[in-house]
Ligand SMILES: Nc1ncnc2c1ncn2[C@@H]1O[C@H](COP(=O)(O)OP(=O)(O)O)[C@@H](O)[C@H]1O
Ligand SMILES: O=C(O)C1=C[C@@H](OP(=O)(O)O)[C@@H](O)[C@H](O)C1
C-alpha cells in the first residue's frame with residue numbers, strides 16, 4: 567500500500583498546512599509537487615505557472631522588464647496563496663530564486679517547507695537543454711553550480727524537510743516524501 571493512502575485509495579495523511587517545495591532549478595519542484603498534490607488529493611499551485619498564465623513566458627518577462635520585475639510578480643503570486651488569514655492546504659511549488667525575497671521567507675513560516683536537493687549529475691542533462699530558464703541561457707552548468715552555492719544555505723535554513731532527489735523517479739520520491747511529511751506533521755502537532 568502506498569503511504570498516505572488507505573486501502574480504499576483515499577489519502578490517509580491529511581496535511582494541516584500548505585506544503586511548499588523549494589530548491590535549485592530543475593531538481594523537480596514542479597513535477598514532484600504536482601504528483602504529491604495528486605496523490606494527496608489536494609490542489610497544486612506553481613508560482614511560475616501563475617505568473618506565465620497572467621503575464622506570459624518567463625524569458626519574455628526577463629527580457630522586457632528585467633529580473634527585478636519578475637521577482638515582484640513572483641513575491642505577489644506567492645503572497646496570494648500564503649498571505650491570507652487561513653492559507654489553504656495546497657502544494658505550492660516555487661521557482662528556484664523565490665526564497666531570496668524576505669517577505670516570502672517570512673510567509674514560509676506558515677507552511678511545511680520541503681527542500682529538494684540534487685547533485686549536478688542529476689540535473690546536468692535537464693539544464694543543458696533549453697528549458698526557458700533565462701538565468702541558465704549562458705553557461706548553464708557553471709551558473710547552476712554558482713547559484714546552488716549562494717542559495718544553498720537559504721534553502722537549508724528555511725527547510726522543515728530535506729529530500730535528496732538523486733537516483734529516484736518521481737513516484738518513489740513522492741512516496742518517500744509522504745513518509746517524511748507524516749513524521750514532520752506528528753512533530754508539529756506534539
Ligand atoms: N526524479 C526525476 N526523474 C526524472 N526526471 C525528473 C525527475 N524530477 C524532475 N524530472 C524532470 O526534470 C525536469 C525539471 O523538472 P521540474 O519539475 O520542472 O524542476 P523545477 O521545477 O525544480 O525547476 C522536467 O523535465 C522533469 O520532468
Ligand atoms: O532559480 C531561479 O531564479 C528561477 C527558477 C525558475 O523556476 P524553476 O526553479 O522551477 O526552474 C524560474 O522561476 C525562473 O526562471 C528563475
Ligand SMILES: [Mg+2]
Pocket residue numbers: 595596614659660661
Ligand atoms: Mg518549476
